[in-house]
Amino acid sequence: MRTMKVVVLGATGTIGTLITTRLREFGHEVLAASRSSGVDAVTGEGLEAALAGADAVVDALNRETLRAAAAIEYFTTTAGNVCAAARRAGVGRLVCVSIAGAADPAVNKTYGYYRGKAAQEHAYRSSGLPVTIIHSTQWFELVPTILRRTTVGPVAVLPTMRMAAVSAASVARLVADEVARKPDGRTGHEVREVAIRGPEVATAADVARRMLAVRGSLGGKSPKRILEVPLFGRAIASGGLIPEDGLVDEVTLDQWLAGTRPHAVRDGYDYVIVGAGMAAAKAIDGIRAEDQAGSIGVFGEDPSAPVYRPDLSKTLWLKEDASLEESLMLSEAPGAAKTPDESTELHLGTTVTSLNPDDRSLALDGGQRVRYGKLLLATGAAPRLTGLEPGSRVLYYRTVDDFRRLRELTRAGVHVVVVGGGYIGSELAAVLTQNGVRVTFVVTSVPLLAHLFPDSLAHTVTREFSDRGVELVVGRLAGGSTRRKGVTVRLEDGTEIAADAAVVGVGVSPRTELARAAGLAVDDGILVDDHLRTGAHSIYAAGDVARYPDRLLGVRRVEHASAAETMGTVAGRNMAGADRPYRTTPFFWSDLFDFGYEAVGEVDTRHRTVEDWAVGDDSQPDHSTGVVYYVNQIGAVRGVLLWNVWESVKPARKLIERTGLERVRDLDSLRGEIPFG
Ligand SMILES: Cc1cc2nc3c(=O)[nH]c(=O)nc-3n(C[C@H](O)[C@H](O)[C@H](O)COP(=O)(O)OP(=O)(O)OC[C@H]3O[C@@H](n4cnc5c(N)ncnc54)[C@H](O)[C@@H]3O)c2cc1C
Numbered sequence: 001m002r003t004m005k006v007v008v009l010g011a012t013g014t015i016g017t018l019i020t021t022r023l024r025e026f027g028h029e030v031l032a033a034s035r036s037s038g039v040d041a042v043t044g045e046g047l048e049a050a051l052a053g054a055d056a057v058v059d060a061l062n063r064e065t066l067r068a069a070a071a072i073e074y075f076t077t078t079a080g081n082v083c084a085a086a087r088r089a090g091v092g093r094l095v096c097v098s099i100a101g102a103a104d105p106a107v108n109k110t111y112g113y114y115r116g117k118a119a120q121e122h123a124y125r126s127s128g129l130p131v132t133i134i135h136s137t138q139w140f141e142l143v144p145t146i147l148r149r150t151t152v153g154p155v156a157v158l159p160t161m162r163m164a165a166v167s168a169a170s171v172a173r174l175v176a177d178e179v180a181r182k183p184d185g186r187t188g189h190e191v192r193e194v195a196i197r198g199p200e201v202a203t204a205a206d207v208a209r210r211m212l213a214v215r216g217s218l219g220g221k222s223p224k225r226i227l228e229v230p231l232f233g234r235a236i237a238s239g240g241l242i243p244e245d246g247l248v249d250e251v252t253l254d255q256w257l258a259g260t261r262p263h264a265v266r267d268g269y270d271y272v273i274v275g276a277g278m279a280a281a282k283a284i285d286g287i288r289a290e291d292q293a294g295s296i297g298v299f300g301e302d303p304s305a306p307v308y309r310p311d312l313s314k315t316l317w318l319k320e321d322a323s324l325e326e327s328l329m330l331s332e333a334p335g336a337a338k339t340p341d342e343s344t345e346l347h348l349g350t351t352v353t354s355l356n357p358d359d360r361s362l363a364l365d366g367g368q369r370v371r372y373g374k375l376l377l378a379t380g381a382a383p384r385l386t387g388l389e390p391g392s393r394v395l396y397y398r399t400v401d402d403f404r405r406l407r408e409l410t411r412a413g414v415h416v417v418v419v420g421g422g423y424i425g426s427e428l429a430a431v432l433t434q435n436g437v438r439v440t441f442v443v444t445s446v447p448l449l450a451h452l453f454p455d456s457l458a459h460t461v462t463r464e465f466s467d468r469g470v471e472l473v474v475g476r477l478a479g480g481s482t483r484r485k486g487v488t489v490r491l492e493d494g495t496e497i498a499a500d501a502a503v504v505g506v507g508v509s510p511r512t513e514l515a516r517a518a519g520l521a522v523d524d525g526i527l528v529d530d531h532l533r534t535g536a537h538s539i540y541a542a543g544d545v546a547r548y549p550d551r552l553l554g555v556r557r558v559e560h561a562s563a564a565e566t567m568g569t570v571a572g573r574n575m576a577g578a579d580r581p582y583r584t585t586p587f588f589w590s591d592l593f594d595f596g597y598e599a600v601g602e603v604d605t606r607h608r609t610v611e612d613w614a615v616g617d618d619s620q621p622d623h624s625t626g627v628v629y630y631v632n633q634i635g636a637v638r639g640v641l642l643w644n645v646w647e648s649v650k651p652a653r654k655l656i657e658r659t660g661l662e663r664v665r666d667l668d669s670l671r672g673e674i675p676f677g
């Protein structure tokens with residue numbers, strides 16, 4: 001592609017910034033012009049100098065006003081000045097960013113700003129210069145700004161507006177393509193009119209509601225209700241802003257929220273990762289630590305970008321300014337921890353349906369075959385289903401979508417039944433309660449979490465749940481039913497609990513189906529060696545799905561975040577040529593109300609436990625701070641629970657390693673081994 005000199009006017013605005021970035025990515029020389037850089041399109045000051053030698057000009061100027069006279073004045077003056085300067089400079093193409101439907105009198109008669117845009121389009125169209133007018137629908141990016149301006153207290157009032165919102169980045173891409181377009185040579189002053197819209201039609205209020213459900217707040221506002229008022233007339237309310245013809249962009253609101261970018265799937269990649277979860281995100285880093293250039297294709301069945309799942313049951317409920325974007329481990333969404341590099345493609349919403357290790361290929365749900373150099377299976381685990389059908393009010397909580405849905409359901413103090421007293425169930429029962437939700441917590445036994453905590457601590461935790469208002473019900477789930485506005489959960493003893501929604505967390509199973517069908521060794525997980533290699537050539541596995549030989553604790557499968565991350569990294573490095581054994585002793589952490597803990601190794605009350613607690617004013621053990629040691633029959637410490645004791649995972653791991661060699665004879669001697677800090 002020929003490198004061009006392009007002047008972008010309004011380069012500091014939402015679309016101007018994206019256009020500038022995109023053009024630079026294409027290798028063009030871009031002059032980002034704005035008043036602050038000395039170019040004033042209203043007075044014409046600095047325009048001539050800026051346009052000298054330019055091949056193309058993009059007009060992304062804007063003035064926000066509802067008054068028709070002010071808008072017409074601004075847009076005709078600036079367009080006139082730009083066209084005059086462009087004519088003098090011999091600029092080859094002008095691209096004007098406008099709004100679909102703005103020139104339609106039925107649309108703009110009640111909206112003065114659009115009359116200004118119509119006048120701007122007219123000025124360009126009649127300039128006699130090679131012009132492209134981009135007729136874009138409303139950008140997703142503008143919705144937070146609209147909400148900020150229209151929210152008062154708990155209520156936002158939006159104009160009734162049917163729209164096909166589009167990603168501003170897609171519009172910027174189109175603008176960049178038009179900039180590079182050669183005039184057709186026939187007319188000399190070709191005028192191109194190109195419309196672009198998003199793939200889905202919805203009202204502005206619905207788009208705002210869906211965004212709010214994910215992000216919690218928009219433009220710094222979290223309205224409880226969004227009202228619609230037909231402020232701008234019937235044409236805008238009924239779809240007058242949606243172009244009938246033109247380009248339909250692929251990016252849906254969900255994809256935009258998740259920060260995905262659709263790519264064409266290649267025939268093959270140097271590295272393919274199946275599953276776009278936590279292990280996958282880290283495997284990309286691992287590969288890149290060894291190989292900066294190889295192509296990486298990631299296929300994830302879930303439409304969400306890789307998310308740091310612990311946030312779905314903690315931070316996103318407890319930290320007021322937390323946003324889902326910040327929990328995305330790899331995404332192009334603003335705020336995401338990392339964006340994929342040019343050689344890494346995320347194909348989200350894409351399921352891998354089969355593997356063929358013999359010819360190193362796999363098949364996608366659309367039927368396409370993809371070859372791989374090295375393959376990582378990072379398919380995670382799936383929630384175990386029970387007699388309660390999953391649905392819009394029955395969530396088997398694991399994904400971003402589940403989070404969004406639960407957030408939506410629990411916005412206004414509802415009643416939720418949480419079924420399953422394990423780790424996820426307990427966390428959710430706690431955070432929902434902390435969010436003002438009435439929670440009935442169905443568990444098979446009390447005290448809670450007795451498989452993890454010694455009796456005294458389990459009782460303290462159970463008391464905390466009751467004191468906080470969680471209603472504990474002991475029973476086993478038998479089934480239930482969903483109504484339009486609620487669910488009924490039925491227990492084996494016949495008890496029925498009616499609520500607005502149910503969240504079920506009764507354990508997960510590793511997703512081994514692909515590996516098994518391809519003939520890989522599977523036994524409660526995909527079997528791998530200490531380098532995370534399966535028995536099949538060039539295929540690795542990591543995360544919840546992998547069963548590996550832990551160097552201290554023996555063969556196991558771990559369903560925890562830190563293992564997924566560290567295994568992902570090691571597998572990625574080894575796929576790209578490193579030779580690293582996986583040596584990390586597993587650990588996990590959790591927060592329950594004001595308690596926080598880290599559990600290193602086998603925190604399992606089938607072992608003998610040695611408790612070491614701070615002492616309270618009454619000389620009794622104080623369960624706010626302490627360490628519990630889990631010791632096997634022959635005196636080896638297999639696990640350590642750090643209860644509100646921080647920065648001690650390393651010494652805990654060392655203790656497990658040391659006592660594997662020198663057994664503990666006097667269990668009492670363990671007390672004080674790890675100080676409380
Ligand atoms: C709500 C929640 C909170 C948690 N909190 C904690 C915590 O506080 N601490 C902790 O240590 N652990 C926590 N965990 C556990 C931790 O998140 C998991 O151990 C971790 O996500 C496992 O990573 P993974 O990459 O193996 O699997 P995942 O992150 O589950 O990713 C696997 C992905 O593979 C996809 N997939 C499966 N099959 C296919 C296929 N055939 N084609 C394409 N894609 C496929 C799945 O859709 C999924 O998105 C939590 C889990 C949840 C659900």
